[in-house]
Amino acid sequence: MTDIIDPAIGDYLLAHCTPADDVLRDLAAETRRAFADDAGMQISHDEGELLTMLVRLTGARLAVEIGVFTGYSSICIARGLPADGRLLAFDVSEEFTDVARRYWQRAGLADRIDLTLGPALETVRALERDPVIDFAFVDADKTGYPAYYEELVPRMRPGALIVLDNVLRGGRVLAPANEGDVVVRDLNDRIVADERVESVMLPVRDGVTLVRRRR
Numbered sequence: 001m002t003d004i005i006d007p008a009i010g011d012y013l014l015a016h017c018t019p020a021d022d023v024l025r026d027l028a029a030e031t032r033r034a035f036a037d038d039a040g041m042q043i044s045h046d047e048g049e050l051l052t053m054l055v056r057l058t059g060a061r062l063a064v065e066i067g068v069f070t071g072y073s074s075i076c077i078a079r080g081l082p083a084d085g086r087l088l089a090f091d092v093s094e095e096f097t098d099v100a101r102r103y104w105q106r107a108g109l110a111d112r113i114d115l116t117l118g119p120a121l122e123t124v125r126a127l128e129r130d131p132v133i134d135f136a137f138v139d140a141d142k143t144g145y146p147a148y149y150e151e152l153v154p155r156m157r158p159g160a161l162i163v164l165d166n167v168l169r170g171g172r173v174l175a176p177a178n179e180g181d182v183v184v185r186d187l188n189d190r191i192v193a194d195e196r197v198e199s200v201m202l203p204v205r206d207g208v209t210l211v212r213r214r215r
Contacts, residue, residue, distance in 0.1 A: 004168060004203050010044075017049045024048070024072060027103045031070045034099065041069050043139065043165065044205050048076035051137060051163065054210070055080025058161050060134035065089045066120045066148050067140030071100025077137060078109040087113045088127075090120040091140075120144070124151045131157045131213070139165040142180035146187050149211075153196055158215040162197075168207030 032039045055077055063077050068091035078087045091097050104110045116123050120140055133155045138148050152162055173185040191199050199211045
């Protein structure tokens with residue numbers, strides 16, 4: 001694993017973005033306590049603030065999240081939506097999302113988030129193919145990324161944004177060590193060549209790619 005940024009710089013970044021409130025701090029603490037082996041799946045707070053800002057900047061009203069875990073990113077996305085906005089959240093774990101539901105309620109966002117449990121690919125495929133999605137965040141099983149991407153792009157309105165997490169795979173995209181690394185590396189190459197979109201990859205934590213649907 002390669003540190004994309006120096007840990008000291010990472011701490012400095014966290015100290016210089018809008019701080020987490022009690023809801024997010026308590027959620028992060030409970031996640032570390034209850035799911036110690038999986039806590040690394042939770043996004044960092046600076047990435048969460050980036051999601052909120054991107055949702056607001058795009059004026060998104062309908063958002064999709066593939067990979068909820070304990071709901072930190074869901075809260076960040078939902079907070080960027082208007083009061084009548086909707087977040088369609090997809091995950092396979094009832095155990096993780098039971099925690100998420102409690103914190104969505106505490107954050108006053110439960111009425112903006114619709115959770116569907118089950119294989120995310122089937123759930124996305126069940127959506128109408130009309131281009132109505134304004135924002136999508138993908139942070140789930142890495143081998144599923146290409147299929148999620150291909151199902152999402154036709155459903156994104158012109159100007160809509162897809163955010164893909166963990167696109168650097170700890171630096172292993174340079175020398176893949178497993179199937180997930182290979183799949184993500186190949187998708188990174190595919191996105192650059194996809195004429196339907198424009199994209200930029202950012203060294204935010206483990207790498208984030210922003211993909212904007214062209215008109």
